[in-house]
Amino acid sequence: MNLIEAIKSVPDHRQPRGIRHPLWLILTIILLGSCTGYWGYKPLVDFTTNHRATQKC
Numbered sequence: 001m002n003l004i005e006a007i008k009s010v011p012d013h014r015q016p017r018g019i020r021h022p023l024w025l026i027l028t029i030i031l032l033g034s035c036t037g038y039w040g041y042k043p044l045v046d047f048t049t050n051h052r053a054t055q056k057c
Helices: 003-008 023-035 041-050
Strands: none
Touching: 003 023, 023 041
16 A cells, blocks of 8 residues: 555545545645645645646646
């Protein structure tokens, strides 16, 4: 099992209404952002914005 498969196996307990992105993608962005020093909501938004061109989902 690789990292993405492990993250995809995390159960999603969110309500279906309002879900815009798969949970595994959100967790991956949080993991990568945190590993590179982006802590908190606003820094993770900056991380996503800065690296959007390299994300292919």
